[in-house]
């Protein structure tokens with residue numbers, strides 16, 4: 001059974017359309033992340049699922065039960081939806097100890113004292129904070145408070161755990177630590193999680209599925225790896241490519257020669273396309289090619305299909321080195337494993353792995369399906385295939 005189904009969800013706030021026709025299915029056990037820039041509607045959708053916000057149109061089904069229906073104005077109250085919500089601010093009761101904070105949700109359900117104790121101890125154990133039971137929130141660090149907030153959310157054994165930017169108030173070290181904790185917790189509990197963030201790294205490392213939001217709509221729903229490798233639009237590619245996950249962008253034009261062969265032409269490289277394919281593209285069509293730094297191979301000697309580039313800067317960072325290269329006024333960033341001896345000013349030969357590149361129509365930003373004439377530019381491959389791709 002699906003954990004959550006959203007159909008045709010529309011929400012307007014103060015006359016402004018904030019969510020627009022959201023369709024989404026979340027499977028039981030998924031770690032679903034809502035990712036997108038600030039103000040794109042992630043929190044509003046989370047609040048709508050939780051029942052804190054009414055949908056103007058559409059239906060929400062949780063574990064097979066309809067909990068909201070815009071048409072019939074049905075709106076099940078949040079406490080009956082069998083879900084728990086953890087906010088960015090931990091919202092702990094300051095006058096209660098950790099134990100009392102976590103126990104509160106069970107006590108209002110009038111569970112027997114012994115049962116409450118057993119459940120609270122189990123939740124504190126899962127969050128590895130059993131020894132903090134007697135402390136007050138003011139005596140805890142930010143990370144510890146967040147653990148208490150999550151313990152309070154899981155103690156009621158909800159079907160679904162909703163987390164709204166839960167790590168954003170923590171410092172970088174704690175964030176990494178809590179990220180690992182959340183991953184462990186998800187695997188241990190096998191609860192369905194919906195997680196809101198605008199941090200790409202968090203989304204990539206935690207999720208089984210990611211929904212990318214822009215302007216109140218979901219523009220791509222995918223596994224993290226697919227999202228990283230095949231962004232559907234230039235906007236998604238650029239969003240995923242920001243924040244340290246660099247992505248190279250090459251502007252180009254589609255060309256067809258007298259023999260009917262097609263090419264993508266950029267200032268630094270010509271990429272041959274298989275004849276008969278790419279029929280939707282036209283001669284002169286403006287394209288944007290994207291390639292990740294790790295999909296650029298560097299050699300000290302010319303190779304078939306390589307581009308001669310000069311090293312403009314080298315950024316060592318321990319496990320890897322980023323090498324910035326220039327040719328014909330275009331700059332590319334390549335990533336090499338480990339340390340490198342490359343010197344600024346020297347010439348290197350870059351091979352772009354074509355099968356890992358994406359091409360977008362510059363006007364619409366939509367990804368184009370390309371079939372490359374030379375599919376493999378790996379070193380050591382047949383020069384016959386590679387000879388088609390060359391630097392200018």
Ligand SMILES: Nc1ncnc2c1ncn2[C@@H]1O[C@H](COP(=O)(O)OP(=O)(O)OP(=O)(O)O)[C@@H](O)[C@H]1O
Pocket residue numbers: 013014016018036037038039040041042043044045197198
């Ligand atoms: N009560 C409200 N009245 C009017 N507009 C609102 C209200 N709450 C939110 N909005 C607007 O709705 C849009 C979506 O807000 P929402 O908080 O869902 O975005 P978000 O993607 O979660 O952003 P963030 O990452 O900054 O939290 C924003 O443009 C916001 O200004």
